[in-house]
Amino acid sequence: MSPSDPPAPDPAACPPHKPDPRIQQPDAPDACTPEGTGHADRFTRAREAQAQALLEDYVEMIGDLIEQLGEARVADIAARMGVAQPTATKAIARLKREGLATARPYRGVFLTETGARMADRVRVRHRTVVEVLVAVGVPRDLAELDAEGIEHHVSSQTLAAFQSYLDQRG
Protein backbone atom coordinates (compact mmCIF):
# COMPACT_ATOMS: atom_id res chain seq x y z
CA MET A 1 0.00 0.00 0.00
CA SER A 2 3.01 2.29 -0.11
CA PRO A 3 4.93 3.51 -3.13
CA SER A 4 8.00 1.55 -2.13
CA ASP A 5 5.88 -1.58 -1.89
CA PRO A 6 4.88 -2.31 -5.48
CA PRO A 7 1.90 -4.62 -5.50
CA ALA A 8 2.37 -8.30 -6.05
CA PRO A 9 -0.65 -9.11 -8.18
CA ASP A 10 -1.72 -12.72 -8.16
CA PRO A 11 -1.33 -13.32 -11.88
CA ALA A 12 -3.45 -16.42 -11.76
CA ALA A 13 -6.47 -14.68 -10.26
CA CYS A 14 -7.19 -11.55 -12.24
CA PRO A 15 -4.85 -10.93 -15.16
CA PRO A 16 -5.09 -7.15 -15.37
CA HIS A 17 -5.68 -5.34 -18.61
CA LYS A 18 -5.37 -8.13 -21.08
CA PRO A 19 -8.50 -7.62 -23.15
CA ASP A 20 -9.61 -11.17 -23.61
CA PRO A 21 -11.78 -11.34 -26.74
CA ARG A 22 -12.68 -14.95 -25.94
CA ILE A 23 -15.91 -16.32 -24.68
CA GLN A 24 -16.96 -13.06 -22.93
CA GLN A 25 -20.51 -12.12 -23.73
CA PRO A 26 -20.33 -8.31 -23.65
CA ASP A 27 -23.04 -7.63 -21.08
CA ALA A 28 -22.13 -10.33 -18.60
CA PRO A 29 -20.73 -8.84 -15.40
CA ASP A 30 -17.11 -9.87 -15.13
CA ALA A 31 -15.98 -10.50 -11.58
CA CYS A 32 -12.44 -9.58 -12.53
CA THR A 33 -13.43 -6.24 -14.01
CA PRO A 34 -14.19 -3.33 -11.70
CA GLU A 35 -17.28 -2.41 -13.63
CA GLY A 36 -18.71 -5.77 -12.71
CA THR A 37 -19.06 -4.71 -9.09
CA GLY A 38 -21.49 -1.96 -10.11
CA HIS A 39 -20.30 0.50 -7.51
CA ALA A 40 -20.30 3.49 -9.82
CA ASP A 41 -24.01 4.26 -9.43
CA ARG A 42 -23.53 4.70 -5.70
CA PHE A 43 -21.15 7.57 -6.22
CA THR A 44 -23.22 9.11 -8.98
CA ARG A 45 -26.17 8.99 -6.61
CA ALA A 46 -24.23 10.62 -3.80
CA ARG A 47 -23.04 13.35 -6.18
CA GLU A 48 -26.60 14.05 -7.25
CA ALA A 49 -27.76 14.26 -3.65
CA GLN A 50 -24.96 16.67 -2.90
CA ALA A 51 -25.95 18.88 -5.81
CA GLN A 52 -29.33 19.35 -4.15
CA ALA A 53 -27.93 20.00 -0.69
CA LEU A 54 -27.28 23.69 -1.08
CA LEU A 55 -30.72 24.37 -2.50
CA GLU A 56 -32.34 22.41 0.29
CA ASP A 57 -30.52 24.26 3.04
CA TYR A 58 -31.25 27.68 1.56
CA VAL A 59 -34.90 26.91 1.01
CA GLU A 60 -35.34 25.55 4.53
CA MET A 61 -33.62 28.58 5.99
CA ILE A 62 -35.59 31.09 3.96
CA GLY A 63 -38.73 29.41 5.23
CA ASP A 64 -37.44 29.69 8.79
CA LEU A 65 -36.63 33.37 8.37
CA ILE A 66 -40.03 34.20 6.93
CA GLU A 67 -41.67 32.37 9.79
CA GLN A 68 -39.50 33.94 12.49
CA LEU A 69 -38.92 37.44 11.19
CA GLY A 70 -41.73 37.90 8.71
CA GLU A 71 -39.29 38.25 5.83
CA ALA A 72 -36.06 36.80 4.47
CA ARG A 73 -33.38 39.36 3.76
CA VAL A 74 -30.17 38.57 1.93
CA ALA A 75 -28.09 39.75 4.86
CA ASP A 76 -29.85 37.40 7.27
CA ILE A 77 -29.65 34.48 4.88
CA ALA A 78 -25.93 35.06 4.40
CA ALA A 79 -25.33 35.38 8.14
CA ARG A 80 -27.14 32.14 8.94
CA MET A 81 -25.46 30.24 6.13
CA GLY A 82 -22.08 31.53 7.21
CA VAL A 83 -21.21 33.00 3.81
CA ALA A 84 -20.58 36.47 2.39
CA GLN A 85 -23.55 38.41 1.10
CA PRO A 86 -22.69 38.09 -2.60
CA THR A 87 -22.47 34.33 -2.14
CA ALA A 88 -26.01 34.32 -0.80
CA THR A 89 -27.18 36.54 -3.66
CA LYS A 90 -25.70 34.09 -6.14
CA ALA A 91 -27.37 31.15 -4.43
CA ILE A 92 -30.70 32.97 -4.50
CA ALA A 93 -30.21 33.50 -8.22
CA ARG A 94 -29.96 29.75 -8.57
CA LEU A 95 -33.08 29.25 -6.44
CA LYS A 96 -34.91 31.59 -8.80
CA ARG A 97 -33.59 29.77 -11.85
CA GLU A 98 -34.86 26.49 -10.42
CA GLY A 99 -38.27 27.89 -9.62
CA LEU A 100 -37.93 27.62 -5.85
CA ALA A 101 -37.87 31.30 -4.93
CA THR A 102 -38.63 34.77 -6.16
CA ALA A 103 -37.12 38.05 -5.07
CA ARG A 104 -37.82 41.72 -5.49
CA PRO A 105 -34.43 43.39 -5.92
CA TYR A 106 -33.29 45.23 -2.81
CA ARG A 107 -36.27 43.70 -1.03
CA GLY A 108 -36.86 40.29 0.46
CA VAL A 109 -36.73 36.76 -0.87
CA PHE A 110 -39.86 34.63 -1.09
CA LEU A 111 -40.53 30.95 -1.67
CA THR A 112 -42.66 29.68 -4.51
CA GLU A 113 -45.22 26.98 -3.85
CA THR A 114 -42.63 24.42 -4.92
CA GLY A 115 -40.03 26.02 -2.71
CA ALA A 116 -42.33 26.11 0.29
CA ARG A 117 -43.17 22.44 -0.17
CA MET A 118 -39.49 21.60 -0.39
CA ALA A 119 -38.83 23.63 2.75
CA ASP A 120 -41.42 21.68 4.69
CA ARG A 121 -40.17 18.34 3.44
CA VAL A 122 -36.57 19.24 4.24
CA ARG A 123 -37.47 20.51 7.70
CA VAL A 124 -39.28 17.29 8.60
CA ARG A 125 -36.42 15.19 7.28
CA HIS A 126 -33.89 17.24 9.23
CA ARG A 127 -35.80 16.70 12.47
CA THR A 128 -36.23 13.00 11.85
CA VAL A 129 -32.53 12.55 11.18
CA VAL A 130 -31.68 14.34 14.40
CA GLU A 131 -34.13 12.19 16.36
CA VAL A 132 -32.72 8.97 14.95
CA LEU A 133 -29.19 10.04 15.81
CA VAL A 134 -30.30 10.88 19.34
CA ALA A 135 -32.16 7.57 19.57
CA VAL A 136 -29.00 5.59 18.83
CA GLY A 137 -27.04 7.53 21.44
CA VAL A 138 -25.57 10.62 19.79
CA PRO A 139 -25.65 13.69 22.06
CA ARG A 140 -28.27 16.11 20.76
CA ASP A 141 -25.87 18.98 20.10
CA LEU A 142 -23.64 16.79 18.00
CA ALA A 143 -26.62 15.19 16.30
CA GLU A 144 -27.73 18.65 15.23
CA LEU A 145 -24.31 19.36 13.73
CA ASP A 146 -23.87 16.09 11.87
CA ALA A 147 -27.48 16.04 10.68
CA GLU A 148 -26.88 19.19 8.67
CA GLY A 149 -24.76 17.21 6.25
CA ILE A 150 -26.28 13.75 6.66
CA GLU A 151 -29.87 14.76 5.89
CA HIS A 152 -29.20 15.37 2.21
CA HIS A 153 -28.19 11.77 1.67
CA VAL A 154 -31.18 10.19 3.40
CA SER A 155 -33.45 8.83 0.68
CA SER A 156 -37.20 8.92 1.12
CA GLN A 157 -37.27 5.18 1.72
CA THR A 158 -34.57 5.42 4.35
CA LEU A 159 -36.48 8.29 5.89
CA ALA A 160 -39.57 6.09 6.06
CA ALA A 161 -37.51 3.42 7.82
CA PHE A 162 -36.29 6.06 10.29
CA GLN A 163 -39.85 7.12 11.05
CA SER A 164 -40.95 3.52 11.63
CA TYR A 165 -37.99 3.02 13.92
CA LEU A 166 -38.86 6.10 15.97
CA ASP A 167 -42.56 5.21 16.15
CA GLN A 168 -42.04 1.62 17.14
CA ARG A 169 -39.65 2.49 19.94
CA GLY A 170 -41.84 5.29 21.27
Added chain:
Amino acid sequence: MSPSDPPAPDPAACPPHKPDPRIQQPDAPDACTPEGTGHADRFTRAREAQAQALLEDYVEMIGDLIEQLGEARVADIAARMGVAQPTATKAIARLKREGLATARPYRGVFLTETGARMADRVRVRHRTVVEVLVAVGVPRDLAELDAEGIEHHVSSQTLAAFQSYLDQRG
Protein backbone atom coordinates in the same frame (compact mmCIF):
# COMPACT_ATOMS: atom_id res chain seq x y z
CA MET B 1 -44.77 32.05 1.89
CA SER B 2 -45.58 33.05 -1.67
CA PRO B 3 -44.65 36.23 -3.49
CA SER B 4 -48.27 37.34 -3.60
CA ASP B 5 -48.49 36.86 0.13
CA PRO B 6 -46.24 39.54 1.57
CA PRO B 7 -45.32 38.63 5.10
CA ALA B 8 -47.09 40.25 8.00
CA PRO B 9 -44.23 40.79 10.41
CA ASP B 10 -45.18 41.26 14.01
CA PRO B 11 -43.72 44.72 14.43
CA ALA B 12 -43.74 44.49 18.18
CA ALA B 13 -41.65 41.35 18.34
CA CYS B 14 -38.61 41.79 16.17
CA PRO B 15 -38.29 45.15 14.43
CA PRO B 16 -36.25 44.17 11.43
CA HIS B 17 -33.24 46.12 10.28
CA LYS B 18 -33.44 49.09 12.51
CA PRO B 19 -29.93 49.21 13.89
CA ASP B 20 -30.63 50.07 17.47
CA PRO B 21 -27.52 51.70 18.91
CA ARG B 22 -29.07 51.64 22.37
CA ILE B 23 -28.15 49.44 25.26
CA GLN B 24 -26.85 46.60 23.05
CA GLN B 25 -23.50 45.32 24.22
CA PRO B 26 -21.88 44.31 20.92
CA ASP B 27 -21.04 40.69 21.76
CA ALA B 28 -24.28 39.75 23.45
CA PRO B 29 -26.31 37.33 21.34
CA ASP B 30 -29.45 39.07 20.21
CA ALA B 31 -32.46 36.79 20.00
CA CYS B 32 -33.97 39.02 17.36
CA THR B 33 -30.92 38.88 15.16
CA PRO B 34 -30.32 35.80 13.05
CA GLU B 35 -26.67 35.65 14.03
CA GLY B 36 -27.75 35.15 17.60
CA THR B 37 -29.01 31.67 16.79
CA GLY B 38 -25.48 30.60 15.88
CA HIS B 39 -26.54 28.31 13.06
CA ALA B 40 -23.81 29.38 10.68
CA ASP B 41 -21.12 27.07 12.08
CA ARG B 42 -23.30 24.05 11.30
CA PHE B 43 -23.26 24.84 7.61
CA THR B 44 -19.59 25.72 7.61
CA ARG B 45 -18.93 22.37 9.23
CA ALA B 46 -21.01 20.52 6.65
CA ARG B 47 -19.20 22.34 3.85
CA GLU B 48 -15.84 21.32 5.27
CA ALA B 49 -16.94 17.69 5.57
CA GLN B 50 -18.09 17.78 1.97
CA ALA B 51 -14.74 19.11 0.82
CA GLN B 52 -13.12 15.97 2.23
CA ALA B 53 -15.68 13.58 0.75
CA LEU B 54 -14.12 13.21 -2.66
CA LEU B 55 -10.67 12.52 -1.26
CA GLU B 56 -12.06 9.95 1.13
CA ASP B 57 -13.94 8.05 -1.54
CA TYR B 58 -10.99 7.96 -3.93
CA VAL B 59 -8.56 6.87 -1.25
CA GLU B 60 -10.86 4.11 -0.03
CA MET B 61 -11.40 2.89 -3.55
CA ILE B 62 -7.73 2.94 -4.50
CA GLY B 63 -7.10 0.83 -1.41
CA ASP B 64 -9.82 -1.58 -2.50
CA LEU B 65 -8.39 -1.86 -6.01
CA ILE B 66 -4.87 -2.54 -4.78
CA GLU B 67 -6.22 -5.18 -2.45
CA GLN B 68 -8.45 -6.81 -5.05
CA LEU B 69 -6.45 -6.44 -8.25
CA GLY B 70 -2.94 -5.87 -7.00
CA GLU B 71 -2.84 -2.40 -8.52
CA ALA B 72 -4.99 0.70 -9.02
CA ARG B 73 -5.21 1.88 -12.60
CA VAL B 74 -6.75 5.16 -13.64
CA ALA B 75 -9.23 3.40 -15.88
CA ASP B 76 -10.48 1.19 -13.05
CA ILE B 77 -10.68 4.10 -10.62
CA ALA B 78 -12.67 6.14 -13.12
CA ALA B 79 -15.00 3.23 -13.88
CA ARG B 80 -15.77 2.58 -10.23
CA MET B 81 -16.25 6.26 -9.45
CA GLY B 82 -18.53 6.64 -12.43
CA VAL B 83 -16.51 9.48 -13.98
CA ALA B 84 -14.47 10.00 -17.14
CA GLN B 85 -10.79 9.15 -17.06
CA PRO B 86 -9.53 12.75 -17.12
CA THR B 87 -11.72 13.45 -14.12
CA ALA B 88 -10.04 10.63 -12.23
CA THR B 89 -6.61 11.85 -13.32
CA LYS B 90 -7.42 15.29 -11.98
CA ALA B 91 -8.64 13.87 -8.68
CA ILE B 92 -5.46 11.82 -8.37
CA ALA B 93 -3.47 14.99 -8.91
CA ARG B 94 -5.24 16.43 -5.89
CA LEU B 95 -4.53 13.29 -3.87
CA LYS B 96 -0.85 13.70 -4.72
CA ARG B 97 -0.92 17.37 -3.78
CA GLU B 98 -2.42 16.48 -0.41
CA GLY B 99 0.14 13.78 0.24
CA LEU B 100 -2.33 10.90 0.11
CA ALA B 101 -1.13 9.14 -3.02
CA THR B 102 1.73 8.84 -5.47
CA ALA B 103 1.62 7.77 -9.09
CA ARG B 104 4.09 6.79 -11.78
CA PRO B 105 2.80 8.37 -14.98
CA TYR B 106 1.16 5.84 -17.27
CA ARG B 107 1.43 3.31 -14.46
CA GLY B 108 -0.58 2.69 -11.36
CA VAL B 109 -1.59 4.82 -8.39
CA PHE B 110 -0.33 4.08 -4.88
CA LEU B 111 -1.30 5.25 -1.44
CA THR B 112 1.13 6.91 0.92
CA GLU B 113 1.22 5.87 4.55
CA THR B 114 -1.17 8.72 5.32
CA GLY B 115 -3.42 7.72 2.46
CA ALA B 116 -3.49 4.09 3.52
CA ARG B 117 -4.40 5.08 7.06
CA MET B 118 -7.18 7.30 5.75
CA ALA B 119 -8.42 4.45 3.57
CA ASP B 120 -8.64 2.11 6.54
CA ARG B 121 -10.40 4.68 8.68
CA VAL B 122 -12.88 5.51 5.93
CA ARG B 123 -13.57 1.86 5.21
CA VAL B 124 -14.36 1.12 8.85
CA ARG B 125 -16.58 4.19 9.09
CA HIS B 126 -18.42 3.23 5.91
CA ARG B 127 -19.16 -0.27 7.27
CA THR B 128 -20.29 1.07 10.62
CA VAL B 129 -22.68 3.53 8.99
CA VAL B 130 -24.17 0.74 6.88
CA GLU B 131 -24.59 -1.48 9.94
CA VAL B 132 -26.33 1.27 11.92
CA LEU B 133 -28.70 1.94 9.05
CA VAL B 134 -29.48 -1.75 8.79
CA ALA B 135 -29.93 -1.94 12.56
CA VAL B 136 -32.63 0.72 12.52
CA GLY B 137 -34.47 -1.04 9.71
CA VAL B 138 -33.09 0.21 6.41
CA PRO B 139 -32.79 -2.56 3.79
CA ARG B 140 -29.13 -3.39 3.26
CA ASP B 141 -29.04 -2.48 -0.43
CA LEU B 142 -30.47 0.93 0.27
CA ALA B 143 -28.24 1.36 3.31
CA GLU B 144 -25.25 0.77 1.08
CA LEU B 145 -26.42 3.45 -1.34
CA ASP B 146 -27.26 6.12 1.23
CA ALA B 147 -24.16 5.40 3.31
CA GLU B 148 -21.96 6.50 0.43
CA GLY B 149 -23.02 10.08 1.03
CA ILE B 150 -23.85 9.95 4.73
CA GLU B 151 -20.50 8.60 5.90
CA HIS B 152 -18.64 11.81 5.18
CA HIS B 153 -20.77 13.74 7.65
CA VAL B 154 -20.44 11.30 10.54
CA SER B 155 -18.04 12.84 13.05
CA SER B 156 -15.67 10.66 15.01
CA GLN B 157 -17.75 11.16 18.14
CA THR B 158 -20.93 10.19 16.36
CA LEU B 159 -19.09 7.19 14.94
CA ALA B 160 -18.12 6.18 18.46
CA ALA B 161 -21.78 6.42 19.48
CA PHE B 162 -22.71 4.25 16.50
CA GLN B 163 -20.20 1.62 17.55
CA SER B 164 -21.47 1.59 21.12
CA TYR B 165 -24.99 1.22 19.83
CA LEU B 166 -24.06 -1.74 17.64
CA ASP B 167 -22.05 -3.42 20.41
CA GLN B 168 -24.66 -3.00 23.08
CA ARG B 169 -27.42 -4.46 20.95
CA GLY B 170 -25.37 -7.45 19.71
Added chain:
DNA sequence: TCGGCAATATAGCCGTTGCTAACTTGATGA
Protein backbone atom coordinates in the same frame (compact mmCIF):
# COMPACT_ATOMS: atom_id res chain seq x y z
C1' DT C 1 -37.34 66.97 0.97
C1' DC C 2 -33.18 64.91 0.51
C1' DG C 3 -28.32 63.35 2.04
C1' DG C 4 -26.16 59.67 4.07
C1' DC C 5 -25.78 55.08 5.06
C1' DA C 6 -26.94 50.36 5.34
C1' DA C 7 -28.49 46.78 2.40
C1' DT C 8 -28.16 44.82 -1.99
C1' DA C 9 -26.36 43.98 -6.50
C1' DT C 10 -22.63 43.52 -9.88
C1' DA C 11 -18.03 42.54 -11.50
C1' DG C 12 -14.42 39.74 -11.42
C1' DC C 13 -11.23 36.61 -9.17
C1' DC C 14 -10.07 31.68 -7.68
C1' DG C 15 -10.41 26.62 -6.89
C1' DT C 16 -13.07 22.34 -7.58
C1' DT C 17 -15.18 18.87 -10.27
C1' DG C 18 -17.42 17.48 -14.10
C1' DC C 19 -16.96 16.87 -19.41
C1' DT C 20 -14.93 16.10 -24.54
C1' DA C 21 -11.35 16.25 -27.87
C1' DA C 22 -6.82 15.57 -29.07
C1' DC C 23 -2.21 14.10 -28.17
C1' DT C 24 1.34 10.85 -26.04
C1' DT C 25 2.99 6.68 -24.29
C1' DG C 26 4.18 2.05 -23.77
C1' DA C 27 2.87 -2.78 -23.84
C1' DT C 28 1.62 -6.62 -26.98
C1' DG C 29 1.46 -9.65 -30.44
C1' DA C 30 2.37 -10.64 -35.25
Added chain:
DNA sequence: TCATCAAGTTAGCAACGGCTATATTGCCGA
Protein backbone atom coordinates in the same frame (compact mmCIF):
# COMPACT_ATOMS: atom_id res chain seq x y z
C1' DT D 1 11.43 -5.77 -33.96
C1' DC D 2 8.11 -2.58 -34.26
C1' DA D 3 3.23 -1.04 -35.64
C1' DT D 4 -0.83 -0.74 -33.40
C1' DC D 5 -3.93 0.71 -30.13
C1' DA D 6 -5.64 0.77 -25.38
C1' DA D 7 -4.44 3.42 -21.49
C1' DG D 8 -3.14 7.71 -19.84
C1' DT D 9 -2.27 12.66 -20.09
C1' DT D 10 -3.07 17.37 -21.47
C1' DA D 11 -5.80 21.19 -23.00
C1' DG D 12 -9.71 23.64 -22.66
C1' DC D 13 -14.68 24.38 -21.60
C1' DA D 14 -18.69 24.99 -18.24
C1' DA D 15 -21.13 25.21 -13.93
C1' DC D 16 -20.85 25.89 -9.18
C1' DG D 17 -19.72 28.11 -4.96
C1' DG D 18 -16.62 30.58 -2.36
C1' DC D 19 -14.39 35.40 -1.91
C1' DT D 20 -13.32 40.90 -2.19
C1' DA D 21 -14.01 45.26 -4.16
C1' DT D 22 -17.04 48.44 -6.11
C1' DA D 23 -21.43 50.31 -7.74
C1' DT D 24 -26.30 50.97 -6.82
C1' DT D 25 -30.45 51.52 -4.42
C1' DG D 26 -33.84 52.86 -1.23
C1' DC D 27 -34.97 53.94 3.54
C1' DC D 28 -34.80 57.07 7.44
C1' DG D 29 -34.05 60.95 9.96
C1' DA D 30 -32.58 65.62 10.05
